[in-house]
Amino acid sequence: MTEMLEMPPAHPFDDDKLKEECGVFGAVGVADAASFIALGLHALQHRGQEAGGIVTYDTEAGFQSARRFGYVRDNFTSQKVMETLPGPIGIGHVRYSTAGSKGNTAIRDVQPFFGEFAMGGAAIAHNGNITNAVALRRELIERGSIFQSSSDSECIIHLMARSLQRNIPERMKDALRRVEGAFSVVAMTRTKLIGVRDPRGVRPLVLGKVGDKGYVLSSETCALDIIGAEFVREIEPGEMVVISDGKVQSSKPFEPKPSRFCIFEHVYFSRPDSILEGRSVYETRRQIGVELAIEAPVEADLVCPVPDSGTPAAIGYAFQSGIPYGMGIIRNQYMGRTFIEPSEQIRNMGVRLKLNVNRALIRDKRIILVDDSVVRGTTSQKIKDMLLDAGAAEVHFRIASPPTMWPCFYGVDTPDRDKLLAAYMSVEQMRVHLGVDSLQFISLDGLYRAAGVAEGRDANAPRYCDACFSGEYPVVPSDMIDKGFKLKAAE
């Protein structure tokens, strides 16, 4: 059942991007957890702009929750809302869209989810995607569970409700052992903050310390910076931490697997000022530009980024190549995408609302245009059009990731395979289709090198999940296979 509510305002990311689906944040042992969580979620807003929610617990008020469509800054800043969220412990979530209900989201799909068990309540927030959620849901419904959302993540709370364990962390282990896929979860009871990463550690999760006894869990380190928290360490793949009374207890409840962190977190999803696996995201991206300049040099007058995601790689490319760096495309700070089109049709109006060509700089120049990825290719084409209209002499596209050929089933919103330009075109076909003078993607090895794996990709045991480029899925996407998806091997 769906319950339609007002859709959130337009968000500034382009339709032609892969989209991270979630960010999670939790706090415990601080005077007012909700205000820390609101700030943390604000810093994680790039991981999900559609909706956000916060749950807190206070001995007097009990569990309290507020879930809203739209930006954190628009919902979790008013005294009126924040006063309803008292207490020293809480968790929060921002989301783009769940596996369940794309484009038709209900407020009931907005996390955190809450369940009341015989031993008390618990709330959970999940970043990732459960690849056997359809099967689990069917089984749970047959046994009498009532689902309130269309989210895959709700399975976890129902599995916990049916566990025979006597405390919530143990119930959570029970539940997560039934779950396949990618998950970084923060959860809470009345007194405990819990963090878990799936055995392969596909999505990030870090631990920070604030004040004397306060701890926070966050998808990325940039959210530690905003609240002045000290970075402690990453939660390890397959690890569960239970934080209570200023103590962090660690366990490893799952069968061990090789780590497969998502390489696209380095390429695009995470914020450039975050540090993943001990590496600066900004530096990795800049290094991708350096590698690109080595792999794919070209004579030109100017290196321009597609703002803002292409900027660090463009800086690296310019640095390595010695070709001047410049802002050939200017971003409108006051995004918008819903204006009514004047009757005299305006070419590429959607893009113009966000970007404008710096005509004076571009005219008669040979431009190297650096972007992070090509998904459908629609935006790339429009930007190239705008450059040529403005008088660019040549346009050379350099892409800071390999061709995106496979959908992600681990918590990223990707188009169906047949919508991915690289899934049905060769690089040369894409070049012709986009109408540019040259087009080159970084190699998978080059990408691994930029990410610090000096020897490149080990085909037998790749360090990262790179399924979107390679088609090699570390976890079998069983629900999708039931729906007819064909693995690379099966093609």
Next chain:
Amino acid sequence: MTEMLEMPPAHPFDDDKLKEECGVFGAVGVADAASFIALGLHALQHRGQEAGGIVTYDTEAGFQSARRFGYVRDNFTSQKVMETLPGPIGIGHVRYSTAGSKGNTAIRDVQPFFGEFAMGGAAIAHNGNITNAVALRRELIERGSIFQSSSDSECIIHLMARSLQRNIPERMKDALRRVEGAFSVVAMTRTKLIGVRDPRGVRPLVLGKVGDKGYVLSSETCALDIIGAEFVREIEPGEMVVISDGKVQSSKPFEPKPSRFCIFEHVYFSRPDSILEGRSVYETRRQIGVELAIEAPVEADLVCPVPDSGTPAAIGYAFQSGIPYGMGIIRNQYMGRTFIEPSEQIRNMGVRLKLNVNRALIRDKRIILVDDSVVRGTTSQKIKDMLLDAGAAEVHFRIASPPTMWPCFYGVDTPDRDKLLAAYMSVEQMRVHLGVDSLQFISLDGLYRAAGVAEGRDANAPRYCDACFSGEYPVVPSDMIDKGFKLKAAE
């Protein structure tokens, strides 16, 4: 867990009234069920002003739901909302407040409730109260159910989810056989509209016909009038009807009990233009006035109602006594109760926002003031003050119901027993407390006579539930007894 949302605007009923907690309405076999339901709920708005909800089913859109705080006219009139509710079948609900969460209501407590079962979805809307809901909830949680609301009514859907029956009507029978208390329920599957009344038939439910093949279920007949539906019959106590493809199938799934319809529906809850048990509510109320004039005559110049609920009884009293009828108190049509009080304190400001004395009419007259009931007595006192301030010579209170001495546990919002004036004062003490020249309540026998039971109340087998007056509860309120409530016999 509670999730606070904006509270609805002030509603026009006084705090010093008993409040019906719900109205239900369902439609099937019509072109656009939601528009019929919206109109029906509008006509039932007096049964619940806090919130309302509608669920519909359409083969293309599936189950759709909209639930909102506030009046039906403010929420279910816009094209935008109604377009999200397509289909030929649906149910709706208006509520005042559930047993679960008084004054702290969350949108998740607003009905209808929905559950997805192995054989498809179902939605239910409930008028009444489940007296063993606390025990049922505890049991269900222990077995792994996740409750989403604090409403007693949610138990029904979880009991249905766990039933082993193969179709929804049978699961509903299973569930309702576990439930104690008062219930008039409308429910729906993708194709069936279902109506049930508890074995004693405490709350009303009627069947109407609209167009060729359309049927509606409604708490009261006034909602049939608004949509031009034909009254077919009342659903009988203990009866379940399943309506599909223009056919009404009836069954009696419960152990039979003596009927005990709520007599307060006649006195106050139902709309005067409704017909209950074949009797006009208006006529019963007018007849109460006639009985009161016989039981409790007094010399006076004018009979005045406390508008609007005292009006029919005042008309009856004036008719029987021959004393002229007049509007001594004028109601402000534009209710309001949240104005900021000026610093120069205004006596009885709360009442003044709603009522004003017709000073010219009242001055120097002996007034018989007719009201429907005395609950806390706070409003009665203020109205009397206003009459005396305006120069009334005498004030004689006549009350169209017996003293309200016991709380209701069957779907009516009553104060705790120790807040009920009549629970701790004799009639003479109340007269002194209210400061009126005389005070008389109709007798329980007189009330039964006015309601058509010529021989008065049969103490061994009363025709009505009159627990609020008599303390004789037809269904043992077991949850309340667990919480310490003492039955009359136990005092």
Next chain:
Amino acid sequence: MTEMLEMPPAHPFDDDKLKEECGVFGAVGVADAASFIALGLHALQHRGQEAGGIVTYDTEAGFQSARRFGYVRDNFTSQKVMETLPGPIGIGHVRYSTAGSKGNTAIRDVQPFFGEFAMGGAAIAHNGNITNAVALRRELIERGSIFQSSSDSECIIHLMARSLQRNIPERMKDALRRVEGAFSVVAMTRTKLIGVRDPRGVRPLVLGKVGDKGYVLSSETCALDIIGAEFVREIEPGEMVVISDGKVQSSKPFEPKPSRFCIFEHVYFSRPDSILEGRSVYETRRQIGVELAIEAPVEADLVCPVPDSGTPAAIGYAFQSGIPYGMGIIRNQYMGRTFIEPSEQIRNMGVRLKLNVNRALIRDKRIILVDDSVVRGTTSQKIKDMLLDAGAAEVHFRIASPPTMWPCFYGVDTPDRDKLLAAYMSVEQMRVHLGVDSLQFISLDGLYRAAGVAEGRDANAPRYCDACFSGEYPVVPSDMIDKGFKLKAAE
């Protein structure tokens, strides 16, 4: 120029009524004038539901204003709004619609209007209508005034701005001497509250006292009751009062004219609990019913009002005729008029949203139906239909005013003459058109008698303005004549 804003919510009066266009209220010498004004305007809400405004003055904050579409209770109750309106002096206004911009109202048309003059600011609020506003406006624009609204009332403030007088009351006299038509004005400077009535006193205005040194001005006495103010006296026709420092100074700045108070204030506009010219409005209306029973008797079983405006006259008719009084038509307390009509068309849906027939009471009875007036006749017809559908044996219409044949140009919203049923049909033609068994209006003499003029109407010097019935306009409507309106004499 118009600036469209959200239209206010549906108001409960029918389209088929004459509508008072304004109510005014002012306060001075109290601790927080705005809260008194909000309560006063709430009590005057029946005089205008479209919008309301309040201006106050405080030595620190200066002049402050808040103007809003919608009900007083929805706009002037929040702490947030009221805090912006500090100070011991202020005025307020509720309006239905001005002469200028029917159905297309802008917030800039909402009064009070404010002007800054060389000697300080002043604000005014106007009830009535200026019949030479078009000519005045043209003249003022030619001389360089910039109008901000389409309201006739704005002329007053521009005339004041151009006066050569040295203080505001004198400038106001200058301005109002140029103005023709009907006006009851409240105005304010930083320290003075001013009240004025036009020389004929067409619209009401009364003076009240609150606390030691506080005074209020109000359109009706019912607004004194709500704030516990003492009625002092009516402002006389042609009188100006200037209230400051607890003193009331009176003057008579206009050439004297015979008083011509609007008789429709007695019939319909004013609230029944108000006292006009020393007479209870309720009593006048009840007496109209008595007169009607004498003038137009008929054999019948029941006297029913069209609620609520027909109620006092129906009580009077029943009293005089000895025929029982009953509520044959029940009003829905939760008005609404914007529901989406179900596809199976519902007869008279608009009326059903507001009224329902008490079927059990009506069936097989001969009904005398008492209404206050017939304007277009559309509603009368629908109500009659509903009664007949419900099984009434006969329907006899009795109207508590004479046939409405002429538009009002003095501050009342009337349809064009050719939309007034009585302007182009005889009473018998109307009876046939409405489809009732009999139809009778009270005579003009009968109406005068009910209003306390024992000898009836003096054709040479009528005590009231009754132009809507008689076509005799006490002030020549010069703008309308310029637009082509023909006086009775000219026909």
Next chain:
Amino acid sequence: MTEMLEMPPAHPFDDDKLKEECGVFGAVGVADAASFIALGLHALQHRGQEAGGIVTYDTEAGFQSARRFGYVRDNFTSQKVMETLPGPIGIGHVRYSTAGSKGNTAIRDVQPFFGEFAMGGAAIAHNGNITNAVALRRELIERGSIFQSSSDSECIIHLMARSLQRNIPERMKDALRRVEGAFSVVAMTRTKLIGVRDPRGVRPLVLGKVGDKGYVLSSETCALDIIGAEFVREIEPGEMVVISDGKVQSSKPFEPKPSRFCIFEHVYFSRPDSILEGRSVYETRRQIGVELAIEAPVEADLVCPVPDSGTPAAIGYAFQSGIPYGMGIIRNQYMGRTFIEPSEQIRNMGVRLKLNVNRALIRDKRIILVDDSVVRGTTSQKIKDMLLDAGAAEVHFRIASPPTMWPCFYGVDTPDRDKLLAAYMSVEQMRVHLGVDSLQFISLDGLYRAAGVAEGRDANAPRYCDACFSGEYPVVPSDMIDKGFKLKAAE
């Protein structure tokens, strides 16, 4: 009089910046002027974020207006609002805050302003500031004009109303000849679009062509790009253009003065993709960086901009110096500044909501930080703190404008003189105060060179208005002098 309305949401510019106060846009001869204007104003949003308004004229609908607080994208994108603005001609305005009512803005202060004259209506929108507005207003009020706003710009419409000229362009000339200060005005009648620049041309205004017969006027060329309009030319200082029926008529109604375009438009106000006086704003800013690197070199490891306004100059500095360019500070794309501060105080929380240091890049490096200007210095200090906290070895501030020592009276929001850091500190004092290793501003001559004046500033006839740096005001700010402001010469 002030009328408080909801303040707009937080805007992303820092409090510690000079703020342009307005942007204007007009269109004529297109099918739906309002949609062009909405897009144009969106592109000019950086010139004013507080509020915006659009007026259009259509022969059927007449003049229509919509004025709203908040961003263009939030107000002028809905079908509902845009449908109220039909017609082939219109003007629009975005504003930060007028001279009249800082921080206490009323919707009535939002432009365009409208006046109805004897020969028809006209609307105007004004970018700039009238330096004799107080005196003009006093005079106009004394003669009977009623002001509706606290805006200096409203004087223009009142002066027009009192002109004896027979058509609107001539009345506008009359009015503007009385006005001192800076103004770029767009205005409209029913058929004519009018553009005017003051004799010194302080604020920009350009003419564009769209389609066959359409013309637009815009503050900047970036707004031509968004609608695909062709740049025609700049309106010249002292020029008025009247556009009608596809024809542009030019006149020069004012006494000629030397041109004094605002140099801060180049430094900060205008968008980098705009072209002013034939020069790319981006290129000028980049060139400022080049000049700075020559004037103020320093040994360092990295050149970082303060995003986004310092970016082009930082690129230029890095290019010229050969020191690598990097993003040491990352901007949060989802601005916000109203979060509730957690009880454990967070250092520099206001800045953290918008910016974060790229810790991995900064650590142990010597940083050259390039910003556009220093106003109060508060933000500079916080950014420096964040860099040092993150482990920077040295911080060298380079500022792309000379010290800001004087307030602007020509349409820019500047703090009072005593709040400008450079007004009371030497550069060395500022360096110590800010706590940086070195601090250097570009010289005034360097700035002129970067702006294309190869020979630097001519002290006798400077090409630009640079009063904020030099204290040499090309127009005497007479209102301010009346209020006690002292010119440089008078100090």
